[in-house]
Amino acid sequence: MATVEGAHPVTAPGWTARRYADLALVDCDVHQKTNSPDELCPYLPQAYREQVIDQGLRAAGSGYFTVPDNLGRTDLAEGYDADANAFHYFNVGHSYEAFKETHLDVWNIDRVLLTGLSTYGACVQPDAEFGAAVCRAFNDWTTEHWLAKDQRLMAAIGVTTRDPRLAVEEIHRLGEHPQTRAIVLPTGNTMPYGNRFYHPVWRACEEHGLVVVVHPGNEGFGMAGPPTGVGYPTYYIETRMARPQMAMAHAVSLIAEGVFEKFPRLKVLFDECDQFWAVGLMWHMDADWKSLREQTPWVKRLPSEYFRGHIRVGSQPMLEPENDDQFFCMLDAMHAEETLVYSSDWPHWDWDDPATTFPKLPERLHRRVFCENARELFGL
């Protein structure tokens, strides 16, 4: 398959963009995974290696049912063994080769952001040193088994926020690697991301030009606490529906705490939290700000201006309105021409390929969503 940039954009039903001589298609959410924790062992210090062999990765959990195989698509796994379905998050690996064959080359994607998965739990791992070691190991495994194989791949590196100094260390260690373009953090954490506790991490991201990707994870896991503002729900569908709620809480916090005044080059991408929560948030917060801004004087502009300038939203899972008019109205209201980026969520069970995500998108908006917004976000 061709790997020339933008030379062969897809020409599938629903694809409304023309061919371009440069970048045409950027995917902002692809998950790389190891087949088992054993694969991380070579990258871990000996003491932790022995712990992992003895006790696994000790990732916190919630007790919620998800879908068979913990989200992954078993049909995409090589040599999948159902009997080996033992390790949380590690039961089915998806190799670069499988990704290349089933997604990357099929759609001739120009750039891909790898958002991992195995490091999310580090943010609610009580032992910060161990969590940081797992992040380092997974990042190094990703470099060797994915990034080194294809220059189209970009990494959102995993860090633990349990100790922001350790997150900063990891950002400094890998931040200048040409394929490092972001860090990735889970929605479920102990505090909203505007809290000043995290600011050293945001400073390090700004210094290296890294985007902060927030992705579902840890909802109701251990010290992350309840995944909604009203306590613990019962079913998996409720934890999925909690994602936009959590995205709202983080985005409101980032704006209210003045993070984008303090770090004016910082950008945040919310992947896999759906989309139109951004609309109500901007309208409601703008109105409240007009009445209450004396309480947060560091919020100098309308909240929606910070949102449009600094926050981006991934397209998967794309909300499905009752009719096209509502869909385009919502895209207009959320300023999709600035805020929306294409994300596939490969290889999870509900992933979206680029041709069927947005049938009938007007060409100008198509180009913004599938390429230009991400290009500006990641400085491509």
Next chain:
Amino acid sequence: MATVEGAHPVTAPGWTARRYADLALVDCDVHQKTNSPDELCPYLPQAYREQVIDQGLRAAGSGYFTVPDNLGRTDLAEGYDADANAFHYFNVGHSYEAFKETHLDVWNIDRVLLTGLSTYGACVQPDAEFGAAVCRAFNDWTTEHWLAKDQRLMAAIGVTTRDPRLAVEEIHRLGEHPQTRAIVLPTGNTMPYGNRFYHPVWRACEEHGLVVVVHPGNEGFGMAGPPTGVGYPTYYIETRMARPQMAMAHAVSLIAEGVFEKFPRLKVLFDECDQFWAVGLMWHMDADWKSLREQTPWVKRLPSEYFRGHIRVGSQPMLEPENDDQFFCMLDAMHAEETLVYSSDWPHWDWDDPATTFPKLPERLHRRVFCENARELFGL
């Protein structure tokens, strides 16, 4: 002022409905308050009366700043004494007479739902018996000082969910009073409202034909836990922005747990949580249900069908879109002709009068929002 039903609907700028011979205007959120806990003492058993004199109402709090005077409009209070600003929730009373003069008669409102305030804390009051006693006292005070004075008033009675049996007792005690039309519960509680823990309460509400009103309260207070799914935010504006998140979590829970299959006549009204969260919720949950309904087989219909059939949303604070097209598109997408009811939130600082809430509403929708949806909801 006239008190003949619907005979003199308001004729203010923005009012687009004609005169009607019957009900024309229903307000689904008005707050009655005592001036101080002392006023509840005559309605409390002696032991609790002495406790309240000694220690106040011991309502849990969050530590968040709100607005001056804890939300109330001091300019509407009679004999307000700034120096007496001591008791949480009880610093400024708003009497029936003040309400009649500043809102009820001004707009010739036909029916009003009193949603209280003083009882919300009972749901996170560790001592369930004491919380239930406060609810009984406040409900009795409301009956004497408000309901008895005007047949246009309807009560949403306060109950504590700390012990559902005590809530059921209070519902049975007052449920057949002709002016009891609902119970009111706070958004902040220990569990989402679909949880089976609450089902005996819903059964009692259904038996008496009472609506369940969910209204902001207890966000981050004591045992309510963090008011967002990502922990405790820092500022008041964030707790306001948490309201739609909390409404979403409760609504999702009610649908996912099959509450409306189990109690097919039950209706729930979300007051003061803004509005358009309902749109994303219906779209996202319908899509998820199609993939995941094997996990919740008691959810037999599309989640949006339960929402449209059983859940109503108050108009205050009304979101302010960037333009009229977006506004009407959103009303259309949320099925406002079924789901939206007028709520003023009198006398809080951001309350909405009926003429300025919805300028330019088409007459048919106007009639649904200002009267018919509430009439059907409360069986008027």
